[in-house]
Each structure stands twice: as C-alpha cells, then as structure tokens.
Amino acid sequence: MPVRNAYEYALIRVVPRVERAEHINVGVVLFCRERRFLAARLEVDAARLCALAPDLDVETLREQISHIPIICAGGRAAGPIGDLPAHERFRWLTAPRSAVVQPSPVHVGLCAEPGAALDRLFVQLVAVRHVSKWVHSA
Numbered sequence: 001m002p003v004r005n006a007y008e009y010a011l012i013r014v015v016p017r018v019e020r021a022e023h024i025n026v027g028v029v030l031f032c033r034e035r036r037f038l039a040a041r042l043e044v045d046a047a048r049l050c051a052l053a054p055d056l057d058v059e060t061l062r063e064q065i066s067h068i069p070i071i072c073a074g075g076r077a078a079g080p081i082g083d084l085p086a087h088e089r090f091r092w093l094t095a096p097r098s099a100v101v102q103p104s105p106v107h108v109g110l111c112a113e114p115g116a117a118l119d120r121l122f123v124q125l126v127a128v129r130h131v132s133k134w135v136h137s138a
Contacts, residue, residue, distance in 0.1 A: 002112035007032040009121055010094040011104040012042065012068065014061060016053030018098050024048055025126045026065060029072065029103070030118040031090035037114035038072045038086040040093075041122040048128065056100075064101055068093060 012027035027042035042065050046058045067078075071089055074082045081092055094103040111117035 004110040004112050005032050005034040005114070006108060007037075007111055007114055007117055008090065008094075008106050008108050009118075010106050011125055012040070012065060013102050013104060014044075014049060014056075015100055015102050016049070016056050018100070022052060023102070024052060025104075027068065028118060028121045028126060029068065029090065029093050030114055030121065031086065032111070032114040032117075033087060035114050036086065038074075038090055039115070039118055040068045040072050041118055041126070042066075042068060043122075043126060043128075045128050061100070 007030055009028055009030040011025045012029060013023040014026050015021065015023045024045070026044050027040055029038075029040040031038045044058065044062050044065070049056055049058055049061070071078045071081055071093060072086075074084070074086065074089060076082060078089075081089060084092070094106050096103070109117065
C-alpha cells in the first residue's frame with residue numbers, strides 16, 4: 001500500500017457581494033508538507049459568475065486569481081512573498097479576508113499523490129459539468 005501523507009486545502013471563492021455571502025468556487029489550493037507540494041487549480045466560469053453578479057469585471061477577476069499559482073510556485077515572479085517557505089505561502093493564500101476573492105476554511109485529508117488529490121478536489125468542488133439536456137418527468 002502506498003504511503004499516504006496529510007494534506008491541507010482550501011477552495012478559492014468569488015464572493016461578488018460580501019454582505020450576501022453568496023459565492024462560486026473558482027479554484028483549489030493544496031499543500032502537502034511531506035511531499036513539498038503547493039499548487040492550485042483554477043477555472044473561471046464567466047457565465048455562472050455573470051448570473052450571480054452581472055456587473056462583475058470577469059477579466060479583472062481572472063487577472064487577480066492568476067497570481068495564485070505564481071505564489072504557489074514561489075520565487076522571484078511571486079514578489080516578496082515568493083521568498084517565503086511553502087507553508088507560509090499557503091497560510092498567506094488561505095488567510096481569511098473580506099474581499100471579492102476569498103479562501104474557504106482550510107480542510108485536511110490523506111493522499112498518496114498530492115497532484116492527484118488536487119485534481120480530484122477540483123473536479124468534485126469546482127469544475128462545472130454542463131448538462132446537455134434536462135430530463136422532465138410527468
């Protein structure tokens with residue numbers, strides 16, 4: 001049986017009107033200390049966001065969240081925060097905030113492969129499956 005390691009993750013949410021607390025998940029950030037893994041998967045579904053907040057500037061939102069994977073990778077491209085160790089970058093990304101882009105509370109799990117866990121969480125919690133037709137029963 002493969003060795004399973006603990007990981008932590010948070011969803012990245014868009015909360016167009018903070019006072020209403022309605023949100024759409026647009027990404028997952030996952031950190032596994034033992035595997036030295038910190039990465040994010042993001043997807044912006046403009047149609048869903050515009051249904052929730054027609055006046056939301058989706059391109060500006062995409063620009064803002066595009067920095068998350070850069071921060072995960074660390075290094076000079078991430079600015080001063082890129083010099084921090086991975087666990088501190090994860091804490092910075094998941095710190096509670098009252099803004100349009102917010103992290104969920106941090107959750108934990110066990111996995112043999114953090115990249116696969118990130119993909120699974122993304123599919124389960126973020127990715128939108130488009131239904132091609134509705135089935136109605138009489």
